Amino acid sequence: MAYSNKVIDHYEHPRNVGSLDKGDASVGTGIVGAPACGDVMKLQIKVENGVITDAKFKTYGCGSAIASSSLVTEWVKGMSVDQAMQIKNSQIAEELSLPPVKIHCSVLAEDAIKAAIRDFQQKQGAPGSEGESKH
């Protein structure tokens, strides 16, 4: 199995591994996936004045899943919540050159960032937080 150089780079040098305080009102936490499926992603964002100032992840999954979540944490830092909400799995898959059997890893990463944003918005009591599930 051939991984792209970008997947290998994220796998060997993952960005932003770690955890933020999930009790903090400015932190949103998204946990998606299931052990039964072989991948679970936890993605956390810290939001200050509508801007994502920090992001952390932990992922149980294959190299492509680790790379997808690592990449997303890099991307969202500095984005507004609305911008982060627009991230599409196809962008992640394209950036990492994921093969068709690994597209679900990018879908999971998109779901994770959306789940983290929704969690943050619920904490803020903001409207429009119901969101839609992809699965």
Next chain:
Amino acid sequence: MTDTKRPIYLDYAATCPVDTRVLEAMLPYFTDRYGNAASRTHVFGWQAEEAVEAARREIATSLNADPKEITFTSGATESNNLAIKGVVEYLAEAGKKHIVTAVTEHKAVLDTCKHLERHGCEVTYLPVAVDGRVTPEQVAAALRPDTAIVSLMFANNETGVLHPITEIGAACRAAGVLFHTDAVQAFGKIPVDVEAMNIDLASLSAHKLYGPKGVGALYIRRRKPRVRIAPQIHGGGHERGTRSGTLNVPGIVGFGYAAKVAREELASESARVFELREHLRRRLVTEIPHAIVNGSLEHRLPGTLNISFAYVEGESLLMGLKDIAVSSGSACTSASLEPSYVLRAMGLDDELAHSSLRITIGRFTTREELDFVADLIGREVARLRDMSPLWEMVQEGIDLRTIEWTPH
């Protein structure tokens, strides 16, 4: 990486390098003694036939069988097909259309059984216990008046776990039902005795015991009881009509020589390999928390270790172990994303089934290599656990089974 650019090979259950002694025995049969073993009119054919018969004797001796009971094939997949389809087809006239096998069999057996189900057979797939084994009582209870054959592997390819073959064979014999065993992983590594173990048919493969790929054999008992099978490949009537097709003379010569070497060195080599595996196993389970050996440790091939590192996904672990060549129980690369069906059948939790490695040790493995491997696995498991949300939850005292996951 040690002194070479290539990974350390620890996947002997997948295949083995050809032993140079075996290769040397084979070489003349490519360029010098190249006759067709079926040619009766000249010395080229006689030489080839003689070499084939010598190989047949070696393999028969290794099994405590008669040379006439050995039929050469292209490998164990063909042998499994020939054994099960051949027996079922032959016994169909007698109204016998029931097969007993187990859920952890190799696909060559399971898919053959599924094929026969589509053609009117009924198949009982026995479940296995958490140790990976079936009991003789399970087998006896599954037998019916119309059971044609029981097919259960000698040693499992993923876990190395051994079924109680002698007792299962006795249960079949007592009921007058034929017993086939896929002995590919066991042959040449532990004793396989068709008389003492009540085996009626056995599938073998050369490349699992340092012989060449593309050659195998089926042992077919000739007396008490005489097993009759319907050929599945028709043609010139080779192998007494059981399996037509020009014999792969160099391959068969290599198979015979590989069987001879394995038999002569079996006692010392199985002890050496066992000691190496135990060294690796002890290091892994003592140095890495939540490292769990899958399947019976007591009833297992000497060189096979199937081990799960909880909360680390198998494919990502393999990616970190690029300096060693091992198999993952997880088939995450396939579109199905199913973990090993063998481990699932043993009742493993999903996170453990997704986290397994199959490490198989063989003739050319050294203790230094295994120490390197133990160090590497320890480092990589620790690194991946540091980025595993499951590991984090477990450290926080959360029971993963209480969480509502979002399967996708």
